[in-house]
Amino acid sequence: MKDKIILGYALEEHGNPLTCNITQEDFDRLTHINVAFGKITENQEIDTQIVGDAEKLIEKLHAGRGDRDVKIVLSLIGEFSKAAQSEENRKKLADSCVDVIRRLNLDGIDFDWEFPCVPSNGLQASPDDKQNFTALCKTVRETLDANQPQGVHWLFTIAAAGDKFYTDFTEMDKVQTYLDYVALMTYDLKCGFHAITGHHTNLYLSTGDIIRSSCDTAVKAFVEAGVPAEKLLIGAAFYSRKWDNIPDRCNGYLQLAKSGGGYGPDYTDLVQNYINKNGYNRHWDDEAKAPYLFNGSTFISYDDVQSIAAKCDYIKENHVGGIFYWQHSYDLTGTLLEVMDEKLNK
Numbered sequence: 001m002k003d004k005i006i007l008g009y010a011l012e013e014h015g016n017p018l019t020c021n022i023t024q025e026d027f028d029r030l031t032h033i034n035v036a037f038g039k040i041t042e043n044q045e046i047d048t049q050i051v052g053d054a055e056k057l058i059e060k061l062h063a064g065r066g067d068r069d070v071k072i073v074l075s076l077i078g079e080f081s082k083a084a085q086s087e088e089n090r091k092k093l094a095d096s097c098v099d100v101i102r103r104l105n106l107d108g109i110d111f112d113w114e115f116p117c118v119p120s121n122g123l124q125a126s127p128d129d130k131q132n133f134t135a136l137c138k139t140v141r142e143t144l145d146a147n148q149p150q151g152v153h154w155l156f157t158i159a160a161a162g163d164k165f166y167t168d169f170t171e172m173d174k175v176q177t178y179l180d181y182v183a184l185m186t187y188d189l190k191c192g193f194h195a196i197t198g199h200h201t202n203l204y205l206s207t208g209d210i211i212r213s214s215c216d217t218a219v220k221a222f223v224e225a226g227v228p229a230e231k232l233l234i235g236a237a238f239y240s241r242k243w244d245n246i247p248d249r250c251n252g253y254l255q256l257a258k259s260g261g262g263y264g265p266d267y268t269d270l271v272q273n274y275i276n277k278n279g280y281n282r283h284w285d286d287e288a289k290a291p292y293l294f295n296g297s298t299f300i301s302y303d304d305v306q307s308i309a310a311k312c313d314y315i316k317e318n319h320v321g322g323i324f325y326w327q328h329s330y331d332l333t334g335t336l337l338e339v340m341d342e343k344l345n346k
Contacts, residue, residue: 002031002344002345003344003345004031004315004316004321004322004344004345005031005181005233005322005323005324006029006030006031006032006322006323006324006337006340006341006344007030007031007032007033007034007183007233007323007324007325008022008026008030008033008034008324008325008327008328008337009033009034009036009075009324009326009327009328010033010034010035010036010057010061010327010328010329011035011036011037011052011057011328011329012035012054012056012057012060020057020060020061020329021328021329021332022060022061022064022328023334024064025334026328026334026337027064027065027066027068027070028068028341029337029338029340029341029345030070030337031069031070031071031322032070032071032073032324033061033070033071033072033073033328034073034074034075034110034183034324035054035057035058035061035073035074035075036052036054036075036112036327037052037054037074037075037076037077037112038054038074038075038076039076039077040076040077040078040083040093040096041078042079042082043092044082044083044089044092044093044096045092046074046096046097046099046100048074048100048104054074055104058072058074058104058105058106062105071107071155072106072107073106073107073108073109073110073155073157074100074101074104074106074108074109074110075110075111075112075159076097076109076110076111076112077112077113079123079124080113080123080129080133080136081116081123081125081126081129081132084129084132084133084135084136085126085128085132087135090135090136090139090140091139091143093136093139093140094139094140094142094143094144095143097109097140097143097144098143098144098147101144102147106154107154107155108144108154108155108156108157108180109140109144109154109155109156109157110155110156110157110158110159110183111137111157111158111159112158112159113133113158114159114161115161115165115166115169116129116130116133116166116169116170117129117169118165118169129169130170130171131171133170133171133175134170134171134174134175137156137158137175137178137179138178140178141156141178141179144156155180156178156179156180157179157180157181157182157183158175158182158183159182159183159185160172160182160183160185160222161184161185162184162185162186162187162189162213162215162218162235163189163213163218163221164217164218164221166221167221167222167224167225170225172222172225172226172227173226173227174226176226176227176228176231179231180231181231181232181321181322182222182227182231182232183233183235183324184215184218184219184232184233184234184235185235185326186201186214186215186218186234186235186236187200187201187235187236187237187303187326188200188201188237189201189202189211189213189214190211190213190241190261190301191241191260191261192259192260192262193260194211194260194261195256195257195259195260196210196211196255196256197243197246197252197253197254197255197261197299197301198211198254198301199285199288199290199292199301200237200240200241200261200301200302201215201235201236201237201290201301201302201303202214202215202285202289202290202307203215203288203289203290203307203310203311204216204288204289205217205288206285206287206288207287208254209254214288215234215235215311216314218234219232219234219318219320229318229319229321230319230320230321231321233320233321233322233324234314234322234323234324235323235324235325235326236303236308236311236323236324236325236336236340237303237325237326238266238267238303238325238326238328238331238336239264239265239266239267239302239326239327239330240263240264240265240266240267240300240301240302241261241262241263241264241300241301241302242261242262242263242264242265242298242299242300242301243255243257243259243260243261243262243298243299244257244297244298245257245297245298246294246297246298246299248296248297251281251283251292251294252292252296252297252298252299253283253285253292253294253299255299257299261301264300264301264302265300266329266330266331267302267303267304267330267331267333267336268330268331268332268333270300270302270304271333274293274300275293275304278295279295279296280293280294280295280298280300281294281295289306289310289311290303291303291304291306291307303336304336305339308323308336308339308340308343309339309343311323312340312344315344316343316344322344323340323344325337325340
């Protein structure tokens with residue numbers, strides 16, 4: 001058994017041939033795969049065909065993993081606020097989780113509620129989400145425990161925002177007792193909400209950055225909120241964020257932009273066309289342990305081998321449970337997953 005969790009999100013998009021390119025070597029390196037996504041319906045049932053072909057992907061993963069102990073988990077999105085608001089709805093969703101685990105021979109279920117109490121992401125939200133989230137997790141865990149086969153433990157996990165607002169809007173000291181681990185989304189720390197350039201998946205804070213978010217601050221916030229460090233996973237990004245039309249000073253770092261940071265190239269594209277190519281110079285922030293690119297007008301933030309190695313060292317030094325990433329098809333080179341395995345489990 002490997003010491004640390006290495007979890008990859010995988011997505012089977014309709015008609016996209018680049019998804020689910022998980023090789024036999026990848027299966028040897030991974031401990032968990034989260035299939036994105038199932039979606040909660042109006043009746044608190046789980047639809048596996050809305051976002052992508054999750055069932056097709058799960059079938060591929062079962063065939064590919066063979067007898068390896070790689071856990072396959074279905075991640076859910078949707079209107080969690082409604083699902084959590086009453087005991088009837090909570091029980092319906094919990095029963096649906098059991099049904100889909102059995103039907104697809106899964107190892108567990110993952111909730112990606114973005115985010116309790118927060119209406120800005122376009123989902124229903126209520127101040128009552130804080131307590132209802134705890135009640136939902138309790139019902140799901142108890143329902144899984146009552147139905148899982150003897151000698152089998154079905155995983156129940158969540159993805160959580162890598163920021164203190166999430167611990168303010170939840171009861172993580174209570175919630176964590178029902179969970180196997182919490183995946184901290186320590187990417188998009190700067191994104192479309194932020195019209196200032198900077199690192200979107202940095203390990204540490206950087207002097208001069210007024211947006212005080214990092215992997216380290218997220219881990220500390222969740223530990224302070226009552227989550228044991230060994231139940232936390234740090235997030236890594238196999239994609240970038242970029243800002244255009246940036247002033248040509250400070251290598252584009254911490255500069256005001258006219259809009260937020262949109263999605264940039266994935267890591268495969270970065271290696272082929274951007275990193276020290278076509279006018280994009282790579283810079284390294286040793287304080288934040290994060291790379292970035294600048295070509296005089298466009299700033300790009302991303303993870304690479306060096307920054308992920310630093311995250312893995314942090315995980316070992318601080319007894320964190322492991323690392324995860326979004327998402328697998330964004331690195332066709334395989335080097336980012338390779339460094340995770342080399343640093344954490346060799």
